[in-house]
Amino acid sequence: MTKQPSAARTRAGFEAAAAYLDNARYVLWLYVTGRTRNSERAIVNIRKICEEHLRGRYDLEIVDISQHPALAEGEQIIAAPTLIKKLPLPLRRFIGDMSQSERILLGLDLRKTSEQAASDKDH
Amino acid sequence: MRAESRTDTALLAQNAELRARLEEAEETLRAIRTGAVDALVVETSAGPQIFELQGLEAQANRFRGEILAQVSDAVISVDDDQRVTYLNAAAARQYGVTASDALGRHLSEIYQYRWLRPEDEANATTALRDTGCWRGENVHVKRNGEAIHVESSVSRLHAEEGISPGLLAVIRDISERKQAEQERAFLEAQLREAHKLETIGTLAGGVAHDFNNILGTILINAELARQDAGHNHAALISLTEIEKASHRARDLVQQILSFSRRQPTSRQVISIPSIAEESVRLLRAGLLGGTRIECHCAADTPSILADSAQLTQVLLNLGGNAAQAMEDRPGTVDVRVEGVTLDETSARPELGLRPGRYARIVVSDTGHGMDAATQRRIFEPFFTTRPPGKGTGLGLSVVHGIVQGHAGAIVVHSEPGKGSRFELYFPSANDVAAAPDTIEAARPAAEGRGRHILYIDDDQPQLFASKRMMERWGYRVSAYFEQREALDAVLSGKLRVDLVVTDFNMPGTSGLEIARAIRDALPDLPVIMVSGYINDALRTQAAAAGVRELIAKPQDREELRDAVQSILHPPANTLDRNRS
Numbered sequence: 001m002t003k004q005p006s007a008a009r010t011r012a013g014f015e016a017a018a019a020y021l022d023n024a025r026y027v028l029w030l031y032v033t034g035r036t037r038n039s040e041r042a043i044v045n046i047r048k049i050c051e052e053h054l055r056g057r058y059d060l061e062i063v064d065i066s067q068h069p070a071l072a073e074g075e076q077i078i079a080a081p082t083l084i085k086k087l088p089l090p091l092r093r094f095i096g097d098m099s100q101s102e103r104i105l106l107g108l109d110l111r112k113t114s115e116q117a118a119s120d121k122d123h
Numbered sequence: 124m125r126a127e128s129r130t131d132t133a134l135l136a137q138n139a140e141l142r143a144r145l146e147e148a149e150e151t152l153r154a155i156r157t158g159a160v161d162a163l164v165v166e167t168s169a170g171p172q173i174f175e176l177q178g179l180e181a182q183a184n185r186f187r188g189e190i191l192a193q194v195s196d197a198v199i200s201v202d203d204d205q206r207v208t209y210l211n212a213a214a215a216r217q218y219g220v221t222a223s224d225a226l227g228r229h230l231s232e233i234y235q236y237r238w239l240r241p242e243d244e245a246n247a248t249t250a251l252r253d254t255g256c257w258r259g260e261n262v263h264v265k266r267n268g269e270a271i272h273v274e275s276s277v278s279r280l281h282a283e284e285g286i287s288p289g290l291l292a293v294i295r296d297i298s299e300r301k302q303a304e305q306e307r308a309f310l311e312a313q314l315r316e317a318h319k320l321e322t323i324g325t326l327a328g329g330v331a332h333d334f335n336n337i338l339g340t341i342l343i344n345a346e347l348a349r350q351d352a353g354h355n356h357a358a359l360i361s362l363t364e365i366e367k368a369s370h371r372a373r374d375l376v377q378q379i380l381s382f383s384r385r386q387p388t389s390r391q392v393i394s395i396p397s398i399a400e401e402s403v404r405l406l407r408a409g410l411l412g413g414t415r416i417e418c419h420c421a422a423d424t425p426s427i428l429a430d431s432a433q434l435t436q437v438l439l440n441l442g443g444n445a446a447q448a449m450e451d452r453p454g455t456v457d458v459r460v461e462g463v464t465l466d467e468t469s470a471r472p473e474l475g476l477r478p479g480r481y482a483r484i485v486v487s488d489t490g491h492g493m494d495a496a497t498q499r500r501i502f503e504p505f506f507t508t509r510p511p512g513k514g515t516g517l518g519l520s521v522v523h524g525i526v527q528g529h530a531g532a533i534v535v536h537s538e539p540g541k542g543s544r545f546e547l548y549f550p551s552a553n554d555v556a557a558a559p560d561t562i563e564a565a566r567p568a569a570e571g572r573g574r575h576i577l578y579i580d581d582d583q584p585q586l587f588a589s590k591r592m593m594e595r596w597g598y599r600v601s602a603y604f605e606q607r608e609a610l611d612a613v614l615s616g617k618l619r620v621d622l623v624v625t626d627f628n629m630p631g632t633s634g635l636e637i638a639r640a641i642r643d644a645l646p647d648l649p650v651i652m653v654s655g656y657i658n659d660a661l662r663t664q665a666a667a668a669g670v671r672e673l674i675a676k677p678q679d680r681e682e683l684r685d686a687v688q689s690i691l692h693p694p695a696n697t698l699d700r701n702r703s
Binding site: 032033035036037038039040043044045046047048051062064065066069070072073077078079080081092093094095096097099 | 143147150151153154155157158159160161162163164165166170171172173175188192202204206207208209222223224226227228229287
């Protein structure tokens, strides 16, 4: 019995997933520590990314854990700033001042990997 | 087979999960090493604890940040895309935002620019390009729609370690200062306007004084000529026309004096509704076909202390103007009289309207209205929008003078094509009853019987005419235009007279000084003073100087005759009354 490729591995599967992401609403939580340098940079950088790539379909929540550390509880946060992509799943975390925009875009599924791009080209 | 597949899938998932967590751990370490992390979060039994990572650079940045945070002006930096990269606490307060909400947003989401002059934006761009900085004023409109006037100092930021290239602005809210400047400018403009009107009033009053003398001479001479001509003389028609024209001129002079507030007034507590209704009745009689005039008087209108004749003139002038504004088209003039109470918020102290109870007269029309430029000049004497010969330009000046003279105020609302609305405010009389004017009953004329009168006036034609007129009444008249010479003659006893008639306004020695000198030296010698300007102050001064009668110029010949007779030949009943 020949193993059938999963839906996500077919071209139709990729396109369906991409279409889903193109319309999905993003829920992002950014944990910062007051008005520290990297926290401010992280806010600036992630809002720029959101405005450029997710305009009108994102909710960005800024959480200041310097005032309320308990807000970090249960979120497995080990450093600040930390961005958590809550939706669409899967959940992803990013740490730092969010200046690595390419890596963030990849992590948010807003950039295709070079492998995916090559696969698209083959088809 | 199926079980094996499930195991494979679970292993693959675990593997992917572990790989993701490893990547996260590597990313965390990389972020810490590169200084992109500000704090570590450690789970403890008491909950998460924050440990800040503070290198020397972070400490220095924090110090700089604290300084900027303490600056009272708003400080905002934006990158080259105009996205906010920094704002201090003052900026957050000024624009009603939080830092976390504003950072990364386009500046236009925080406030919108409104340049004061069209060229300002281009000038700012040029200055920033050429010199790297710009300083100037403009208006920022906040997200809630509130506009604030600001003074900005903007500098170009060059890319450095930790700094994005862009612009740094220090913004000071100068709205209060601007408002104070505008209020001051408004008050200064009002003061200038008041000075201008005062100056014109003084000028007009001066001209009116001279004009009065000329008119007095014309009227007296016309009367003398009429007597000389006798009945059925051909010249009588011309003399009548001269008198008519002189009376018209006298009315015009009275209007100028009304504007310059120099005419005698007779104040009483009056009720405006009856005067308004009578005025509207007069106006209605002169209206053209399509124009209606309506009058509404509220029962609660307070009484005011006013000259009823002047108030009638105000209503006739405003109503006449309103009717003419219709330009023969159908329309309505509305006269409304009501009581209003102005409190601290509705008062207009800049117009002289302080909190209190007022009687308000509103005259509105549905005519062509006025533009702002016309409105600025409507109270200037001789300013008119009517064609030559159709108006003197004195109507509203007179209204202004009378209302000012009654401690009232005028508010005008008008727009081209939307009619005009004049609101007149008169302070309530507060039930203070004014003493009604004493109206002296005309006493029967008597002949002069050779009694001797000294007549002093610096205006020779007037003096000559008055002398001739009084001589016809049977008096002997010594006429002097040199005051000092006249005074010396009478005080030294060289000239024995029964009465002195003197003009008030003369260069050198005034009529008041003459009266005082006579009062001191010859207290039994009565003095009559004639003046073109009679006000309460002059009445008081004249009474103190011993003046028996004060007569307005151009004097009505009967008034002067009666005054002379009442002094030299007092009626028996008056004497009886005085004796009792």
